Amino acid sequence: MKNKQTHDHAHLQETQIDSTQVYRGKLLDVRFDRIQLPDGHESTREYVLHQGAVVIIPLLDSGELIFERQFRYPLGKAFLELPAGKIEPGEDILNTATRELLEETGHSASEWRYLGVMHPCIGYSNERIEIYLARGLQLESGQQLDHGEFLDVLNLSLDDALHAIRSGEITDGKTITALFWAEKVLSSGW
Structure with a gap:
């Protein structure tokens, strides 16, 4: 293509x-x-x-999604986001997704579905963000955050997450795009 x-x-x-x-x-x-x-x-x-990144839509058996709240220095405030992280040089993107989900939330997933890719800043960057849906989650351990990484983990229903977009609480582009995919996959069977 x-x-x-x-x-x-x-x-x-x-x-x-x-x-x-x-x-x-x-x-x-x-x-x-x-x-x-x-x-x-x-x-x-x-x-x-930019070396690229992944964003994960972690779907719990309850139907809720796992989110995190993290301070983002360039904007000077904490943001509500889906788990995500950068792809290390030479790393397979599914390995990145698996690693980031475990590090940031303490969960592993038995089922991974690749949904697509987004390019968040096409006017000034080649960054790509690969989107995965993770199911069959199991809490393996506590968070294993990188040095200097601080975040809170919380669960939201898809409806609450979509409401958070409408209300302006979620403004992160990768999270909005991933939630668009989540809504279509979970409600329409995409």
């Missing part, structure tokens, strides 16, 4: 002339590129390279 999209939309293609790494940190790689536009003119693009 990727080749078909590139071929079908070749008239929109931008071509890299050169690329400069502006900053490289533990999480982000910031680039400044000079590009050729489809009409032959030159322009520039600033963007962030």
Whole structure:
């Protein structure tokens, strides 16, 4: 499909002339590129390279979903989110999902269903977030949080989570997208 999209939309293609790494940190790689536009003119693009992440929709036997509340420094407040985490270099995405669910909630899952991918910041990043539904949850242990990671775990029904989106309590893009998938999978059999 990727080749078909590139071929079908070749008239929109931008071509890299050169690329400069502006900053490289533990999480982000910031680039400044000079590009050729489809009409032959030159322009520039600033963007962030990101290794990708997963978000998990953990469905308990009760029908409730496991959420977490975590402080997010760039916005200076705690957010209600689904469990998620970055993909380590070379790591299989299901392994990432399994690891993050256990670390952040203490749960394992006997059933994993891949739902899709989202690209949260297409205007300035190549970040992708892979979406999984986890069922057959079992509490294995307490949280095994990374150093410097602090979060609260709580359960919500799907209806309460959707209400939290409508009321503005949930504004995290990956969580909203994943809950869209959850609603369709759980109510419509997608």
